[in-house]
Amino acid sequence: MQNKTLSKVDLIRNELDLEYKQSIILKYTLLLGLREKIPPSIRNRVGFSFEKLKNPKRDFPIDRKVQTLEYEAMKKNVSEKKYHLMIKPWTTFSACFTHDVDTFYDLKEGISILRKIEKKHDIKSTWNFVPESKEYKIDKELLKSLERDGHEIASHSLKHDGKFAFLSKHERRLRVRKSKEIFKKMGFNINGFRAPWLHRTRDLILFLEENKYLWDSSFPDTDNTTIGYRGTGCSTVFPFQPLIKENKGYRKSSIIELPITVPQDWSLIHPMKLSNEKILSLWIEKVDYIEDVGGLALFLTHPAKYDIGNNERSWIYDDIIKYIKNKKPFIGRCIDVAERWKATNDIQYNLDIKKMNLHMKSERRIKNLAFYIFSPKNEKLKSNDCELLKSDIFFNKKRSLFLVKSLDREMNMHFH
């Protein structure tokens, strides 16, 4: 990757084709601590009556730029009479539920409202906490009980003061490090991070890598409301490894980015002022698209009183989980999705394009691995080593989906 020119996909997925636009007024309101003096009910209303976004770089709620480019590459391969292989750690699509815990109310009431719904549907989710929050003190027992129920605890940075993007590089690095250290002292070995206010900066991924985080979930695929990030997004509904800039060029980081692919509750409720029914229908529209392309439906909902953590709105969460579960996707916490994605990404393979032999090598055993083979010949593929799940026509050519029940380090597959 180093020294190489960036592909169009790299450029868009890493948001290098756009600028983050943080306002000066906001910067000083935050740095001078004026924000805390405004109650949330007003805070959530003021500042979002802005006029229509001029020239957003992403379409909302579905942006197809990266998807289209990847399809074009596949199409090109197949038309050049080559097999094209796509390995995925799930056979249909996957779903992941995450929550950012931002207010005192969340600890008192909001968490238990959402938790009850998840328990009913047997969903394990990821909960991001702020160790030095001004709003609350971390309740260690509550976090332990979430873990005991199978949920994941992760970091929502050190503080939630909205200053992250405005700090010096040194201070940002410190916040990422200290957050992990505090969790560790409390007995939580955390693996993931979500930037406060989704303040992803160009140096964030490097700091996460330095502190051995496994995953990050700070990039929406498309976002038209977050202050400073309106019209931005990584444009993909698949996990990816963000690039890190070094002197000579870019290199792939070790961080698995899990994009927020379903618009967060806060955006839809406050800036967009959607009714509860409209929120549900927008979520359904997005989930259907993600199912269609086989991606990751990652939700960010807040247990806050003014978001979805109340009895007037929590039914939307209940309904969308029911809707998703009916489709039978792979459902996991961020760590589950990130680990499976990483293992799949690390598979080395050799594809014999004449005989259609596949040799795969993996560092670890991976269960239930799916792979698509795009054949240039319109032929029917069969194998004794794996189960054919589906065969259909795609780009006027044959596409077959196979399931490997368990990939044990090394495997040879022959297709005929």
Ligand SMILES: [Zn+2]
């Ligand atoms: Zn937050």
